[in-house]
Amino acid sequence: MTGQDSATNPVLAQSDLPYELPDFASISDDDFLPAFTAAMASHLAEVEAIAADPAEPTFANTVEALELSGRDLARASGIFFNLVGPDTNPKRNEISQELSTLLTDHGNTIAMNPVLFGRISELASRADELDLTEPQRRLLDKRYRESVRAGAGLPDAEQEEMRQIASRLAYLTTTFSQKILDDTNSSAVLVDDAADLDGLSSGQIAAARRAAADAGHDSGHLLTLELPTSQSVLTELTNPAVRQRVFDASVNRCSRGNDHDTRDLVLEIVRLRARRAELLGYRDHAEFVIAEQTAPDPSAVDDLLRELNESAMRAGGRELTRLTEFAGDAEIGPADLTFWLEREKQAKASVPLDGFADYCELDTVLTRGVFHAANKLYGLQFVERTGLPVYHPDVRVWEVRDDTGTGIGLFLGDFYARPSKRGGAWMNNIVDQSSVLQTQPIIVNVLNLTKPDEGQPCLLSIDQLTTLFHEFGHALHGLLSSVEYPSQSGTSVPRDFVEFPSQVNEMWALHPEVLANYALHHATGEPIPAELAAAARESAGAETAHGTIEYLAASSLDLAWHRLTVEEAAAVTDVEAFEAKALSEAGLQTDLIPPRYRSAYFNHIFGGGYSAGYYSYIWSEVLDAETEQWFLASGGLERDNGRRFAEATLSRGDSVDPLVSHEALIGRKPRIEPLLRRRGLAA
Structure with missing residues (x-):
């Protein structure tokens, strides 16, 4: 399949797999550009028909019609942009670079369509007369603002400048991300003498040797870099000179005067x-x-x-x-x-805390910790599905069911680091939930854990444990979404609110009931000693x-x-x-x-x-710290608390004002004092 025949392009084909999971096995990189070209053309035809509608503009024939247009483009984007972050290659990088400008120009063409903007503007001017629901009013307001912010209200010359700026920014930001991945990989530190790795676990040393071999080194151990400045190995390496090498490699990335300088x-x-x-x-x-x-x-x-x-x-x-x-x-x-x-x-x-990770084996934490907390709070059940096509062999798939046993979506877990994956941890959505479109969510969590050797456990540090729960908080935001319109689904909320649900979910990582359920020694199955569990909670709480x-x-x-x-x-x-x-x-x-x-x-x-x-992380943490206090004061890991939090936040996406909904949940406006106490900053 070359992708040249858009009618049979597998990227655009309606999937008959559960929840419209893309058939990754049938898609090649050569299919993407033809798919996007065809999808953008069909989307523009839909938009032009909406703009040319001779009927007076209404919410249904303009705003809602625009919202529901471009389904092929949404499908292609959900597939391709899920691949570029966790599993890129030179071909995908090239496609991403080309798409960055094509899609930006496409979006601007729609936003600046003068006839369409006229229809949206007219509706916005008499929005109070239209008897709209809150989600509809928010959607209308957002579409109007998006067009204005794209430049639709500017004179022609300035509109053209806005187009050029947007296109150039798309190219530059895509290039920036690609250069970071390239320089992060090339800045990895090769250590010749294994004795210089003192302080690292046997699993970490084995992974460093494997990384060196994968990078083409005949000997030595390669310490790969994580995305932030602080590198986790610096907390463990006893050799100051090696620590300095790793730190220098991290802090000098992309500013070394090479091809990856940003x-x-x-x-x-x-x-x-x-x-x-x-x-x-x-x-x-x-x-x-x-x-x-x-x-x-x-x-x-x-x-x-x-x-x-x-x-x-x-x-x-x-x-x-x-x-x-x-x-x-x-x-x-x-x-x-x-x-x-x-x-x-x-x-x-x-x-001593150095044995804590022995009680945090990834699969056990996931099924008996992360999924257990979600079941207790939200009634969710997770059934692993094998045999479904995935974009990389390391990816696992679970069907998510509600407390009646009804399926509500798919959750994909992609947990291990690889050179083709950008650093960090994040959540993606391949398919958005929407009652109007009758679609259910497909959500991906991506982490960068060190993959263990065959037969060995993947043991999590406290920080990695927290990250796992954090990213699953984003996943819950997508999985529990219950909105009409796809652009209001799940995490499609203001940027400085999007981290709030994920930060709330971190509180369950070391919660006594959750910890007791998953913290079993990976070799013996023995439960974690009470004093070690208490020490871990005390340590994690000391920011x-x-x-x-x-x-x-x-x-x-x-x-x-x-x-x-x-x-x-x-x-x-x-x-x-x-x-x-x-x-x-x-x-x-x-x-x-x-x-x-x-x-x-x-x-x-x-x-x-x-x-x-x-700033969004700390802004959201003000809400998170307040909400943690609310959960604990209301009884903690209780189904009714989960129901109330889901109804106020997780299910609503951007269909309501998120701050108003949060204030209704806790009964007042949030205050900063719980955050200051949590971070040890209170006077």
Whole structure:
């Protein structure tokens, strides 16, 4: 199959597999571009018919018709963009680069269609007269704003400039992400002497040897890099020189002057975003972005970060004083800080924590922990399905059923790292839930755990355990969606609200009832000792100032780049100098703790959808901390609590105002004090 015949293209074919799961086995990379070409053409024909409708515009014949158009394009996008993140290759990278501009131009053609925009504008002007439901009113408002923000209301010359900016940004951000993956792979640290890996487990050492062999090295061990600045192996490696090598490799990614250097991309992206904001009447890109979020304006975000920055730096000073005393004569540099934090944590623990992972085998945690909590709260059942086509042999599939045994969707788990997968962890949706379309969700969770040797267990650290529960919180947001329109489904909420449900789900990772159900020794099956379980909970609850500072530094850096006006952005020519100045002005300049992501590899904001929005995690954590208190005060892991949370948040997507719904759940507006107590920042 070459993909040249659109009528039989397997990407566009209606799947007869359960829940319309794509038949990945029948699809080749050569099928994608022909599929997208055909899908975009058919979508434009549908849109032109909507615009040309001689009848007076109504919600049904304009907004709803537009919402339900482009189903072939949605199908193709759900398949292809699910593949590019977890399992890319040179061909897919090439296709992604071409599609980035084609799809952007396609979207702008629709958004700027003058006749269609006229119909939408007319409906928006008399929205109060139309007797719309809340989801319909929100959909109308969103479609109108999307067109305006694309430039539909601008003069022709400025519309053309907006098109060019959008197309160029699509190309640059896609290139940025690809360069990060390439340089992260090429920056992996080869260690010749196995003795230099002291501190790592036998499983980690075996994985490093396997990585070296896979990369073509005849000997040695390869320490691959994770996406954030902080590398988990730095907490374990006892050799300071090796720690320094790994740290330097991490912090210098994409700024080494090689083919993967992204600093020129950063500068161009920032300047184009500033110009787009100016054309639309905004002061800067942050104002443009935050206008669509739950935060009222950039000043409100600045105020939150300023309060947290000051508290975190005070806590950081206390932490460093304590740690310096603990380390004695040992020198503590930025490559050593997390190592000594881990040593201090273990020394303070009532029992040694190094055996905790033995009770956290991936499959057991997943089935008896993650799925168990979802069953207790939401009545969900998970039945593994074998024999269904998947996009990589490591991917597993579960059918998700409600408490009546009725199937509601599919959950795919893709847990192991590989060179073709970008770093980090995330949730994808291949198919959106929609009652109008009669579609049920297909949700994917992607992690980057080290794959064990055949017959060996995959054991999770506390951080990895938390990540597993976090990403499944996103999955629940998609699986429990119950909305009419696909664009309001699941996680299609404001960016600074999207992390809220996932952060709430983290609370069950070490909850006594959940932990007791899954924490069985991988070799003996013995339950975790009570004192080790208590020590793990105490350890996980002790948020380090280091972790808070590196996150806040990245958030402040994001806003600093995106508060630049056109003139200010043009004046910036040195990425590192700008970083230093921005962190100093935020009160976060420290030689010991770099940002969680430096600009050159900050994929969230220069390659993903979090530009001027990385603050979302801490903004959502205000809601999360309040909601955790609500759950615990209401009895914890109870079905009625899950039902109420699902009805207020998980099922609603963007069909209602998420903040209003949350306030109704907890009975008041959220307060910051629970967050400050959780992070050890309370006065």
